[in-house]
């Protein structure tokens with residue numbers, strides 16, 4: 213039974229309290245088998261960088277997809293200042309929608325859709341936002357667009373939302389199976405967000421320590 217209130221959010225102390233022993237792996241571009249989405253592309257190509265072990269797993273996920281379905285990367289590494297901008301912009305939107313919320317509530321609500329900057333898996337090069345495309349590069353229906361927040365999507369951004377059925381539900385299943393089998397964990401509020409090696413991954417997989425912490429791209 214789907215219950216959004218049961219999702220452990222990225223700002224939860226059980227996640228943020230996990231220590232990081234960084235394995236020092238560097239950032240590399242997405243593997244060639246993964247298509248690149250233009251929406252968040254930057255001129256230097258920073259959006260397509262990720263830790264090497266993450267790239268290896270993404271290549272494995274891409275290779276495991278059924279014929280005619282391909283992975284497409286929207287955003288991987290995210291510089292700290294961009295994460296900060298995403299977080300404060302969304303929190304400000306939530307504040308404007310309901311000015312009675314206190315700061316703690318706003319931070320919690322914001323972390324359903326954007327990770328608190330100090331603990332953000334994209335800033336660690338550990339997260340990828342991905343979707344599926346067909347042979348012609350056309351995005352498949354996965355129930356709502358990538359980055360449709362809980363308000364805009366009516367909750368269908370939640371990976372296991374019961375309202376996502378038919379083709380969209382089937383496409384989600386394909387994505388979930390490929391990414392999970394390759395060693396990624398999903399943030400259950402966003403069907404497109406997958407990570408490996410970060411604090412959320414450590415939490416979901418029962419580890420005491422994460423292996424990818426925040427980093428600068430050097431680009």
Ligand SMILES: C[C@@H](N)C(=O)N[C@H](C)C(=O)O
Nearest residue numbers: 325326327332333334359
């Ligand atoms: C903003 C959205 N695409 C995203 O990446 N959210 C997750 C939770 C994050 O900020 O890490």
Ligand SMILES: [Zn+2]
Nearest residue numbers: 339340341405
């Ligand atoms: Zn993400």
